[in-house]
Amino acid sequence: xxxxxxxxxxxxxxxxxxxxxxxVTPEIFADMERRGSEHxxxxxxxxxxxxxxxxxxxxxxxxxxxxxxxxxxxNEELEYRFAPLSRCRTSVVFVGQSVIAFGSEEQKRHxxxxxxRGELTGAWALTEPDAGSDAAALRLxxxxxxxxxxxxxxxxxxxxxxxxxxxxxxxxxDPKAPSKYxxxxxxxxxxxxxxxxxxxIRTTGGWSVNQEIFEDVRVPQxxxxxxxxxxxxxxxxxxxxxxxxxxxRTGLLLRLGDELARIVEGAASPGARQMRHELxxxxxxxxxxxxxxxxVAWLYDQGQVPTAESSMIKVLTAExxxxxxxxxxxxxxxxxxxxxxxxxxxxxxxxxxxSIWFHLVGGGTPDIQRNIIAQWGLGLPxxx
Amino acid sequence: xxxxxxxxxxxxxxxxxxxFAREFPPARVREVEAHGLQAFLxxxxxxxxxxxxxxxxxxxxxxxxxxxxxxxxYAEEAGRALVPTLQLSSLVLGxxxxxxxxxxxxxxxxxxxxxxxxxxxAWLEAAEAGRALAQATRAAASGDALRIxxxxxxxxxxxxAAELLVPVCGPGGETRFVLVPREAAGIAxxxxxxxxxxxxxxxxxxxxGVARERMLALTWNAWLEVIxxxxxxxxxxxVGAARAxxxxxxxxxxxxxxxxxxxxxxxxxxxxxxxxxxxxEQASAMVRxxxxxxxxxxxxxxxxxxxxxxxxxxxxxxxxxxxxTHGGYGFMEEFDxxxxxxxxxxxDQLIEGPALQRELIAGEASDDLLRVH
Numbered sequence: 097x098x099x100x101x102x103x104x105x106x107x108x109x110x111x112x113x114x115x116x117x118x119x120v121t122p123e124i125f126a127d128m129e130r131r132g133s134e135h136x137x138x139x140x141x142x143x144x145x146x147x148x149x150x151x152x153x154x155x156x157x158x159x160x161x162x163x164x165x166x167x168x169x170x171n172e173e174l175e176y177r178f179a180p181l182s183r184c185r186t187s188v189v190f191v192g193q194s195v196i197a198f199g200s201e202e203q204k205r206h207x208x209x210x211x212x213r214g215e216l217t218g219a220w221a222l223t224e225p226d227a228g229s230d231a232a233a234l235r236l237x238x239x240x241x242x243x244x245x246x247x248x249x250x251x252x253x254x255x256x257x258x259x260x261x262x263x264x265x266x267x268x269x270d271p272k273a274p275s276k277y278x279x280x281x282x283x284x285x286x287x288x289x290x291x292x293x294x295x296x297i298r299t300t301g302g303w304s305v306n307q308e309i310f311e312d313v314r315v316p317q318x319x320x321x322x323x324x325x326x327x328x329x330x331x332x333x334x335x336x337x338x339x340x341x342x343x344x345r346t347g348l349l350l351r352l353g354d355e356l357a358r359i360v361e362g363a364a365s366p367g368a369r370q371m372r373h374e375l376x377x378x379x380x381x382x383x384x385x386x387x388x389x390x391x392v393a394w395l396y397d398q399g400q401v402p403t404a405e406s407s408m409i410k411v412l413t414a415e416x417x418x419x420x421x422x423x424x425x426x427x428x429x430x431x432x433x434x435x436x437x438x439x440x441x442x443x444x445x446x447x448x449x450x451s452i453w454f455h456l457v458g459g460g461t462p463d464i465q466r467n468i469i470a471q472w473g474l475g476l477p478x479x480x
Numbered sequence: 481x482x483x484x485x486x487x488x489x490x491x492x493x494x495x496x497x498x499x500f501a502r503e504f505p506p507a508r509v510r511e512v513e514a515h516g517l518q519a520f521l522x523x524x525x526x527x528x529x530x531x532x533x534x535x536x537x538x539x540x541x542x543x544x545x546x547x548x549x550x551x552x553x554y555a556e557e558a559g560r561a562l563v564p565t566l567q568l569s570s571l572v573l574g575x576x577x578x579x580x581x582x583x584x585x586x587x588x589x590x591x592x593x594x595x596x597x598x599x600x601x602a603w604l605e606a607a608e609a610g611r612a613l614a615q616a617t618r619a620a621a622s623g624d625a626l627r628i629x630x631x632x633x634x635x636x637x638x639x640x641a642a643e644l645l646v647p648v649c650g651p652g653g654e655t656r657f658v659l660v661p662r663e664a665a666g667i668a669x670x671x672x673x674x675x676x677x678x679x680x681x682x683x684x685x686x687x688x689g690v691a692r693e694r695m696l697a698l699t700w701n702a703w704l705e706v707i708x709x710x711x712x713x714x715x716x717x718x719v720g721a722a723r724a725x726x727x728x729x730x731x732x733x734x735x736x737x738x739x740x741x742x743x744x745x746x747x748x749x750x751x752x753x754x755x756x757x758x759x760x761e762q763a764s765a766m767v768r769x770x771x772x773x774x775x776x777x778x779x780x781x782x783x784x785x786x787x788x789x790x791x792x793x794x795x796x797x798x799x800x801x802x803x804x805t806h807g808g809y810g811f812m813e814e815f816d817x818x819x820x821x822x823x824x825x826x827x828d829q830l831i832e833g834p835a836l837q838r839e840l841i842a843g844e845a846s847d848d849l850l851r852v853h
Contacts (some may be wrong), residue, residue: 098482098772099773101852350849350850351849353849354850373843375842376789377838378787379785387769391761408761466747466752467747469757470744470747472751474730474753475734476742477741480741
């Protein structure tokens with residue numbers, strides 16, 4: 097057992113920190129605000145130019161062969177600057193990692209280098225209007241016909257589908273299968289496909305997720321991802337775990353913990369000063385969550401896909417984010433509820449408290465995460 | 481970075497787990513509750529013979545070697561079995577303080593490491609640990625000897641100790657540490673029984689005479705560093721206890737049937753235990769990191785406070801979830817889970833309590849959570 101960062105990890109942290117210091121500019125935030133988007137294509141391109149998009153992939157697929165601890169450091173340092181990383185996550189972690197885990201060689205060679213160069217972005221569409229927490233109840237239909245697949249149905253709450261090049265879609269390919277978990281397959285669907293309509297749905301956070309309508313969308317055979325009818329196994333064994341571990345925002349917690357400490361220390365009001373112990377409690381829990389996060393990254397580096405731990409770090413970091421945003425708005429009083437640049441901390445406490453639902457619910461609700469931890473991690477029996 | 485225990489650590493933990501399961505099952509915990517620490521001493525001496533008490537003390541000083549992380553991993557096993565924390569008092573605080581003071585008496589350290597003698601630190605002057613200098617206990621020169629007057633509170637291990645380690649306010653107002661024989665004339669002790677049924681003592685010192693050479697060259701700041709190290713081990717002890725409590729709850733939740741099915745299949749039960757598991761893993765990660773940091777000799781005051789705070793909270797939350805899983809059996813004396821529940825808050829208070837940890841963390845520099853070592 098050894099918790100030292102290697103020289104390579106330290107050096108990498110320094111590089112990312114320096115990049116974040118100079119490249120994460122106020123203009124980026126102003127631009128995203130203007131466009132109502134959580135994505136900044138120019139910034140994403142600069143990350144790709146540094147070789148950091150898909151850095152964990154083998155070099156033959158456009159990556160740098162770096163371990164997941166590098167990815168943790170990268171996320172931490174950039175989140176500490178509030179850098180936009182959402183499309184990095186959807187493209188690399190949700191779509192790219194799935195292609196690595198169960199895609200064909202042809203798909204790996206086609207998609208991964210393009211994602212790594214920043215030329216191709218992806219989104220991941222699982223949820224349907226009538227299949228939320230019970231995601232395997234999905235009904236979007238894919239029928240095989242004349243060497244291609246024809247998709248009909250609906251997806252909802254898809255992050256990034258409005259500007260992604262490809263949407264990774266879970267579809268029902270065998271409706272006669274004996275269980276809802278059987279007969280599901282995954283497809284990489286070009287967003288520009290005829291018959292695919294993407295409608296943005298605005299979230300309380302100010303940016304949009306999407307609803308997609310599929311009307312006779314034709315997808316060539318080679319874009320079937322993973323074995324036909326084995327999609328659910330791949331989703332639960334790989335994709336959802338990558339997603340949950342990947343959206344834990346430890347760097348954000350560290351930053352808000354520091355910001356709030358400065359505010360509390362400098363606060364004139366006795367009420368705000370009273371929050372210092374509550375904040376100390378949170379700072380300790382944040383640091384502990386950070387080390388649990390490193391452990392999850394390390395487990396992935398050992399070749400494991402830790403289901404329960406991925407759910408743990410997801411639900412833990414989301415709930416800590418909620419608690420620190422809640423405490424932050426308490427400390428700031430009315431000013432904590434003010435939106436925008438002029439507000440304390442450029443309105444970030446208000447923003448996170450308003451958009452916390454995205455962190456809590458995205459990738460599966462806290463309730464679902466707890467089911468997974470109990471059943472997959474603690475070995476408790478499923479409900480009959 | 482490597483989260484896997486190495487071969488030696490694995491062997492240490494396996495042997496400690498087997499030893500405690502064999503020599504200190506819950507029946508022995510109950511014996512100690514009924515008859516006091518004396519009933520624990522035979523097992524404690526075996527811990528000495530096996531080298532457990534010497535972990536974290538260099539072989540050149542008569543210890544068993546091993547670093548602070550080894551000690552923390554071992555402490556998780558001791559906590560799992562609810563082993564009384566005598567080792568924390570006598571070795572992790574006591575012997576470490578003697579080593580810190582320099583020129584340690586080899587025979588004294590050897591006796592502590594073997595478990596044949598026990599050193600009880602008596603440093604609290606209030607119900608809650610603080611960091612202020614000792615004031616209520618004073619030492620004055622009296623011929624060739626020292627004369628000690630004052631009081632200490634909530635002293636653990638007093639009833640089995642050979643000596644007490646007492647911080648005193650010296651003639652010039654400076655803090656000094658004195659090794660006081662337990663049998664010295666002028667010490668009066670009042671026992672208090674805790675929720676755990678452990679007995680602690682409030683001590684008063686009236687004209688207690690001790691030889692001058694019993695004063696140690698140990699500064700208050702050095703003592704606080706000893707405290708920081710000990711907190712991590714206390715936190716690990718608690719994490720081990722919490723892990724055992726969660727394991728017991730899981731067994732019970734799988735076996736116990738109500739409404740025609742195992743209660744563990746109900747989401748209300750699953751979610752509570754999932755939360756307990758999250759709290760436990762979070763605490764375990766923090767405690768092991770802090771122990772590793774202390775092993776390298778690095779600055780660890782902040783991380784020690786964080787580890788103690790998070791672990792203390794986790795023990796309380798996990799044992800609560802475990803007790804509720806057991807329903808009515810959760811607070812029946814004949815069931816073992818209550819042994820864990822009744823100790824949870826004590827682990828939270830051990831060495832230093834949560835209120836002080838929050839104060840210590842709040843007092844740290846505020847803008848560097850990102851800092852890594």
